[in-house]
Amino acid sequence: MAERGESSEAVMLKKTEEEKLRKGKMIVGDESKAGYEEEGKKVKLVTSDGVTMEVEISIVKEMEIIQTFIGATDTDDSFIFPISNVSSHILNQIIELVKGEYDQELAKKLSHDELKEILVAANYLNMKTLFHFIATAIANVIQNKSVEFVRDFFGIVNDFTEEEEAELRKTNAWAFEGVDED
Amino acid sequence: MVDCISSLPDSILCDILSSLPTKEVVATSVLSKRWYLLWRSVPSFDFDYDGDHFDYDKDKEACSHFLQSVDSFLLRRDRDEPIHRFRLKSNSLFDHTVSINKWIRAAVSGSGRVQHLALCCDWNVVMPSVVFSCKTVVVLKLKLVTLEDISFVDLPFPKILHLNSVRLSEGLNLSLLLSGCPNLEDLKVEGLIYETDVQNKEKFISLPKLVSATIHENSLPLEVVKDVEVLFLVLDMDWVTPLRYV
Numbered sequence: 420m421a422e423r424g425e426s427s428e429a430v431m432l433k434k435t436e437e438e439k440l441r442k443g444k445m446i447v448g449d450e451s452k453a454g455y456e457e458e459g460k461k462v463k464l465v466t467s468d469g470v471t472m473e474v475e476i477s478i479v480k481e482m483e484i485i486q487t488f489i490g491a492t493d494t495d496d497s498f499i500f501p502i503s504n505v506s507s508h509i510l511n512q513i514i515e516l517v518k519g520e521y522d523q524e525l526a527k528k529l530s531h532d533e534l535k536e537i538l539v540a541a542n543y544l545n546m547k548t549l550f551h552f553i554a555t556a557i558a559n560v561i562q563n564k565s566v567e568f569v570r571d572f573f574g575i576v577n578d579f580t581e582e583e584e585a586e587l588r589k590t591n592a593w594a595f596e597g598v599d600e601d
Numbered sequence: 602m603v604d605c606i607s608s609l610p611d612s613i614l615c616d617i618l619s620s621l622p623t624k625e626v627v628a629t630s631v632l633s634k635r636w637y638l639l640w641r642s643v644p645s646f647d648f649d650y651d652g653d654h655f656d657y658d659k660d661k662e663a664c665s666h667f668l669q670s671v672d673s674f675l676l677r678r679d680r681d682e683p684i685h686r687f688r689l690k691s692n693s694l695f696d697h698t699v700s701i702n703k704w705i706r707a708a709v710s711g712s713g714r715v716q717h718l719a720l721c722c723d724w725n726v727v728m729p730s731v732v733f734s735c736k737t738v739v740v741l742k743l744k745l746v747t748l749e750d751i752s753f754v755d756l757p758f759p760k761i762l763h764l765n766s767v768r769l770s771e772g773l774n775l776s777l778l779l780s781g782c783p784n785l786e787d788l789k790v791e792g793l794i795y796e797t798d799v800q801n802k803e804k805f806i807s808l809p810k811l812v813s814a815t816i817h818e819n820s821l822p823l824e825v826v827k828d829v830e831v832l833f834l835v836l837d838m839d840w841v842t843p844l845r846y847v
Contacts, residue, residue, distance in 0.1 A: 535606050542613060550616075558620040566631055573606045575633045587631045591677075593670035594627035 463499040470507035471499065478517045483545035505540045512537055516549060526556035531572055534560065611639055619645040619686060623674060641679040645686040646708060652693030660693055667691075668700055675707060683714040690721040698726050709735040722746050724768045724794075733781065743767050754781025760810075763789040771796045775821065776805045786810050788826070791817035791835060 461473040462485070479485055485500055502510070512533060519525045526534070534557050541550040561569050570577060579587070588595050606614075618626045618640070626640045626647075650667045653660040687708040689701065701722065706729055708715040714737045720726070721744040728743065730750040739758050744765040751773055759782050769775070775793060779785070785808050805825045814826040815833040826832055 538606070538613075538617075539609065542609065554613075554617045555620050557617050561617075562621055562625065566628065569629065570632055573632075575607070575636070577632070578634050579631065584631050587637070591627050591630060591673075593666070593673065594624050594630075 464510065465499055465501045466505055466507040466510050467503050468506050468508075472507060472510060474510070474514065478514055481517060481546045481548060483547070484543065502544065504543045506536070509533070509536045509540050513540060513544075513546075513549065516552065521548065521552040523552075523556060523559070526553070526559075529556070531560065607635075611642065614639060615643045618643045621645075621647070622649065623647045624670075627674060641677065642682045643678075644683045645688075646674075646684050646704065647686065647688045648690070650691035650693070652691070654693065664693065664697065668697055671700070671704065675704065681712050683712055684708045685715060686717040687713075687715045688717075688719040690719075692723065701726050702729050705729055706731065709738075716740065718742070720744065720746055733778070748773060748778070751777050751781075754778055756782045757784060759785060761785070761787040763787075764791070764793060765789070766792045766794065768794040769796065779808065779825075780806045783808065784810050787813045789815040790820045791815070793817075793820050 460476040462476055462479045463471055464474055464479075464485075465471050485502075488500060505513075512529065516525055516537070529537070534553060538550070538553045538557060540546075541553055561572055564572075569575070577584070614636075618629065623646060626643050626645070629636050630638070630640055648667075648671055650664070652664055684707065687705070689704065691701075705718075705720070707713055708718065709729070709731050715735065716737055717740040718732065718738055719740070719742040720728075723745050724747050726745075727747045727749050730753070732738070732741075733751055733754040733756060736755075736757065738756055740761040741756070741759050742761070742763040742765075744763075744767070747768040747770060749770040754777060762779075762782060762785055764775075774795070775790065779788075783806070788808065788811060805822055807825060807828075809828075811826060811829045813831040814829045815835065816826060817835045
C-alpha cells in the first residue's frame with residue numbers, strides 16, 4: 420500500500436544482515452528459539468515410497484506431528500519416523516521451500532500437482548507456516564481464472580445440470596460480471 | 602493423486618479461498634454441489650471499487666450496484682463465521698460512508714473477529730472507534746481515512762501498523778494511537794495529516810518489540826525507532842535527518 424513521493428529519498432539503515440534475518444524470523448514464529456544447541460542434528464524420516472531421508476532438526480521442528488512423537492517418546496538418533504502420506508519427491512520440495520524461507524518465487528516453479536501434494540502434506544505434517552504459504556500460492560494460481568480452469572485444477576466434476584448452473588449464476592450475478600470465460 | 606484435494610475438509614478449501622477477492626470466492630458456488638455453499642464460510646471480505654471520476658451518472662449507477670453486491674454478500678454469507686481478513690479499496694464511495702462503517706463494524710464486532718484489516722478509501726470515511734479496541738487485530742493498514750475518536754486505544758496484539766495519508770481530527774495525535782499498541786513489530790507512517798499543530802507536544806512511548814520501521818519525514822521522533830533493526834526514512838529533499846539518533 421505504500422507509495423512514496425517522487426521527491427523523496429529512501430534511506431535504509433541496518434545493522435548486520437544476520438541480525439535482520441534472525442529478528443525477521445521472530446515475526447513469523449518462535450520456532451527458532453529452542454534448538455540452537457541441537458544445530459546440525461538430523462532426524463530420519465521414511466517417506467511413502469520407502470526412502471529414508473535425514474532431515475535437519477530445524478526443518479523437522481516445523482512438523483508438529485513429529486514434534487508430538489518426539490515429545491511422547493524417549494528418542495535417540497536411531498529413531499526413524501514414518502511419514503506414510505508424503506513421497507520423497509514432495510519431502511525434498513518441502514525442504515527446499517523451508518530453506519528458501521518461503522519465497523513465493525519458488526512456488527511459481529512448482530507444477531499444479533506438486534502444489535496440491537505439498538498442501539496435503541503440510542496439512543498431514545501439521546506445518547502451519549508451509550500450509551499458509553502453499554494455500555496462498557494456490558490462490559495465486561486460481562485467481563482471475565475461469566470456472567473451467569478452477570474445476571480442472573481441483574479435479575472437480577461438475578455435477579450441476581446446465582439449467583442448475585445457469586440458475587446459480589443468476590443468483591449471484593454480480594460475482595460473474597466482467598469475468599472472461601476462456 | 603489427481604483428486605487428493607477433494608479428500609480435504611471444507612475448512613482447508615476455505616483457507617485457500619480466503620486470500621482471494623470476494624467476487625471470485627462467491628463465483629466458486631457454481632463449481633459443483635460440494636462447493637455450492639462453501640463460499641458462505643470463507644473468513645474474508647475483500648472488495649475493490651474503482652469508480653468513474655469523469656462521469657457522475659455512470660459512477661452513481663456503478664456505485665449503487667457495488668453497494669448492492671456487498672450487501673447481498675454480507676446478507677447471504679454465514680454470519681456465524683468469522684471475517685479474519687477485511688480489505689476494502691474504494692476511491693469514490695464518499696456518499697456512502699454509512700455503508701462502509703456498517704461493513705467495518707461487521708468485521709470487528711460479534712463473530713467478525715478480524716485479524717487483518719486493510720482499508721484504502723477517502724477522508725470522508727471515519728474509522729469507527731470500535732476498531733481501536735478490537736482485541737483480535739494483528740495487522741492494521743489504513744490509507745486515506747480519517748481518525749476522529751481514538752480516545753480509547755487498546756490493541757494488544759497488532760504486530761503490523763501501516764498508516765498512509767491518514768487524517769487526524771482536531772486534537773488527536775499519533776502518540777495516542779501508538780501508546781495503545783505496545784507490541785508493534787512493524788510500523789510504517791507516511792503522510793499523516795494533522796488538523797491542529799500538536800506534533801511538538803506529543804509524548805511517545807517506546808516500542809520495545811519494533812523490528813522494522815518506515816517513517817515519513819518528521820512524523821515521529823527518531824527516539825521511538827532508535828533500536829529497530831531495519832529503518833527506512835523517507836525524506837523530502839530539503840529536510841535533513843539528524844542521523845546521530847541511529
